[in-house]
Amino acid sequence: MNITGKTKKLGILGCPVEHSFSPRLHNAAFAALKIDYVYVPLPVQPEELATAFAGMKTLGFVGANVTIPHKIAIMPMLDELDESAKLVGAVNTLVKKEELWIGYNTDAIGFIASLKNHQVDLTPQPVLILGAGGAARAVVAGLIIEGFQEFYFAVRRPAQVEPMKEQFKNAVFHTVTFNSIGYNDALSMACLIINTTPIGMSPRIDDMVPCNFSKLKADAVLCDLIYNPTKTAFLHEGTKRGHKVVSGQGMLVEQGLKAFELWTGVTGPRDLYYQEIRNIL
Ligand code: NAP
Secondary structure (H helix, E strand, C coil), X not given: CCCCCCCEEEEXXXXXXXXXXXXXXXXXXXXXXXXCEEEEEEECCHHHHHHHHHHHHHCCEEEEEECCCCCCCCHHHCCEECHHHHHHCCCXXXXXXXXXXXEECCHHHHHHHHHHHCCCCCCCCCEEEECCCHHHHHHHHHHHHCCCCEEEEEECCHHHHHHHHHHCCCCEEEEEECCCHHHHHHHHHCCEXXXXXXXXXXXXXXXXXXXXXXXXXXXXXXXXXXXXXXXXHHHHHHHHCCCCEECHHHHHHHHHHHHHHHHHCCCCCHHHHHHHHHHHC
């Protein structure tokens, strides 16, 4: 990579960002396509977000990713919000267009693209989502775009689902707590089960989301948003029992490709992103 005074600067604002794969993925893509951009990690404490964003503007950045814990806090600082960000209620990608900073959300379409890449049947039906944090919100938004309307949430704090009800007024939400009778009923009814909790994420790769596998429909598809490891204990067990499984790596790549296109106007190299993830892991 040959960085000069003309190189266009991008970065990822988050806390922490040390673990992020995005710098490796995007820089590999810029190098492969010989596009003059560079992408750097930008660790920013919550109380420093406004100062950091002002600094990015002063230093001539042309875009960024935004991750935990800034995805909502950045919104009032932007000039415009794309429909994707309004729908999810959070921003993960910033693009500077002329002098305006516009917020997008590529997580929702990234999640759906990853399901489509695995030929998952997207006929609307009730789905079960484990966890109800920021990523779950993008999952719901993506599924709503596809026509899904009914969502079961398994959580340990039911109050966490309330903002989701506010955000997506036309959808139907049911909340159950883990290991309850209601949870077992939801497991036996769902055709699509999506883990959005960090349970099983590296380094605690032996941890498994609570799941009574004997209750699952034989054709239930299991998804995990975790991308490290490639296959969580949840997905390993699902595979062993004959279920189709979808790892979080697909969402990671697809949301990154969409952001890449928004910044550069060029289609990113999908295979290279997957190769780079294999190199990292
Ligand atoms: P988040 O906002 O912190 O939400 C995490 C959710 O999981 C919350 O509902 C949390 O509930 C629940 N949870 C955490 N630990 C739990 C436990 N031990 N038992 C039961 N529930 C638990 O995080 P997020 O941004 O949504 O991210 C969640 C996961 O998705 C992470 O693994 C992240 O790496 C992954 N992710 C992947 C992609 C991708 O592109 N593949 C994109 C975004 C996120 P409490 O509040 O009760 O703890």
